[in-house]
Each structure stands twice: as structure tokens, then as C-alpha cells.
Amino acid sequence: MSFKEKGLLVVLSGPSGVGKGTVCKALRNRGSSLQYSISVTTRKPREGEIDGVHYFFRTRDQFQQMIENEQLLEWAEYVGNFYGTPIDYVRKTLDDGKDVILEIEVQGALQVKHRFPDGLFIFLAPPNLNELKKRIVGRGTETAELIESRMNVARSEMELMQNYNYVVENDQVEKACDRIEAIVLAEHCRVDRLIGKYQNNEGADGL
Ligand SMILES: Nc1nc2c(ncn2[C@@H]2O[C@H](COP(=O)(O)OP(=O)(O)O)[C@@H](O)[C@H]2O)c(=O)[nH]1
Numbered sequence: 001m002s003f004k005e006k007g008l009l010v011v012l013s014g015p016s017g018v019g020k021g022t023v024c025k026a027l028r029n030r031g032s033s034l035q036y037s038i039s040v041t042t043r044k045p046r047e048g049e050i051d052g053v054h055y056f057f058r059t060r061d062q063f064q065q066m067i068e069n070e071q072l073l074e075w076a077e078y079v080g081n082f083y084g085t086p087i088d089y090v091r092k093t094l095d096d097g098k099d100v101i102l103e104i105e106v107q108g109a110l111q112v113k114h115r116f117p118d119g120l121f122i123f124l125a126p127p128n129l130n131e132l133k134k135r136i137v138g139r140g141t142e143t144a145e146l147i148e149s150r151m152n153v154a155r156s157e158m159e160l161m162q163n164y165n166y167v168v169e170n171d172q173v174e175k176a177c178d179r180i181e182a183i184v185l186a187e188h189c190r191v192d193r194l195i196g197k198y199q200n201n202e203g204a205d206g207l
């Protein structure tokens with residue numbers, strides 16, 4: 001029997017505006033082997049966003065149907081919209097031995113932790129809350145009212161950091177990517193993940 005390592009489920013979470021999307025995109029551009037799950041959302045597409053690429057954009061009724069059909073690994077309501085992770089893609093990709101990364105907010109990350117306790121939970125943190133607000137304002141995608149509600153959510157989200165395995169500060173995008181890649185690499189080398197590979201004498205040619 002050959003030893004086949006299952007993929008690793010990496011959950012990258014943290015407050016809105018901290019840079020999750022930016023860091024994920026940079027990881028992608030580096031050609032990292034992580035596979036990116038595409039979420040379903042009921043929010044309206046922003047300019048330039050494409051259905052099936054950035055998100056699967058769905059109505060509330062369609063989203064509700066996916067919940068009822070148990071098609072979502074997790075889901076959350078966030079600032080008036082619903083977001084969720086399709087479970088089939090995650091299961092299939094992990095079974096294929098590939099690592100999957102989910103870029104999701106903290107309520108969803110906690111749900112994933114219940115279902116996949118062996119996942120690798122990384123909290124992306126801003127250098128400080130002033131810098132976080134600057135990033136949200138600078139992105140220019142939200143109205144003043146939405147920025148305030150996102151900041152309020154962010155303050156409570158910061159308190160959930162203790163539920164994660166690692167905290168990565170996103171001071172500079174490339175440094176944050178270096179840290180995430182190092183964490184994923186180290187996770188792959190953990191004894192409890194690899195012990196089966198060395199115990200079944202695979203490739204030992206009778207020695
Ligand atoms: N729980 C959950 N959160 C998600 C999912 N997809 C995206 N999010 C999070 O929803 C929040 C809002 O996303 P979005 O409206 O795209 O804004 P932005 O990420 O702040 O630019 C962010 O914190 C995302 O990480 C998902 O499938 N599940």
C-alpha cells in the first residue's frame with residue numbers, strides 16, 4: 001500500500017481590510033502550490049469582479065438552498081451579506097493530496113475548526129488598528145457607514161486571535177507571504193503527519 005499524504009487545509013483569516021485578499025494574490029503570483037477555494041456570496045460584484053473567478057455570486061434564495069443541501073463547509077453573515085465555502089471542492093482537493101487555502105472571516109474560520117480540527121489556522125493581523133482603518137479607507141470600496149461597521153467588526157475579530165495556531169503580521173505583503181509559506185512548510189514536516197510514511201517501509205526494497 002502506498003502512503004498518500006492528504007492535503008493540508010489552510011485557513012487564512014483576520015479582520016476586513018487587513019490584507020487577506022492582497023496576501024493571497026501575492027502567494028498566488030509566487031506560484032505557491034496552494035489551491036484557492038472560491039466562495040459563494042450574496043454581495044453584489046464590485047467593479048472588475050467576475051462570477052466564478054472572484055466569487056460565485058448568488059441570490060439569497062440560492063444561498064439558502066445551498067445551506068439546506070449541506071453544500072457549504074461553513075458560512076457566515078458579514079456586514080449584511082452571506083459568504084460560504086463550497087464543501088465539494090475542498091474535500092476533493094484535499095483527497096487529491098493538494099493543500100487548500102480558504103480566505104474567510106473569523107466566524108467561518110471557527111466553524112471550519114470544529115469540522116477540520118487538523119487544519120492550519122493562521123490569523124493575519126494588522127500592525128495596529130489605525131493602519132487597518134487606513135487600509136479600508138484607502139481601498140475606497142466602502143461608504144463611510146460601512147467603514148464604521150467594518151471597524152466595529154474588526155475590533156471584536158481581533159479578540160478571536162487566540163483560537164488560531166499562528167499569527168502573521170501583515171506589515172509588508174512579501175514578508176507576510178514568507179511567514180505563511182514557512183508555516184505551511186513546517187506543518188508538512190510535522191511528525192504526526194509523516195510518521196505513516198516511514199513506518200510502512202515503502203520503498204525500502206526489503207532492507
Ligand atoms: N465565512 C466566510 N467568509 C468569507 C468567505 N469568502 C469571503 N469571506 C470573508 O468575507 C469578508 C468580506 O469579503 P468581501 O466583501 O469580499 O470584502 P473584503 O475581503 O473585505 O474585500 C472578508 O473577511 C472575507 O475574507 C467565505 O466563504 N466564508
Ligand SMILES: Nc1ncnc2c1ncn2[C@@H]1O[C@H](COP(=O)(O)OP(=O)(O)O)[C@@H](O)[C@H]1O
Pocket residue numbers: 014015016017018019020021022023135136138139170171172173
Ligand atoms: N502590507 C500592506 N501594507 C499596506 N497596504 C496593504 C498591505 N496589505 C494590503 N494592503 C492594502 O489594504 C487594503 C485592504 O486589503 P485587502 O486585501 O482588500 O484586505 P482584506 O481582503 O483583508 O479585506 C488594500 O487597499 C490593500 O492594497
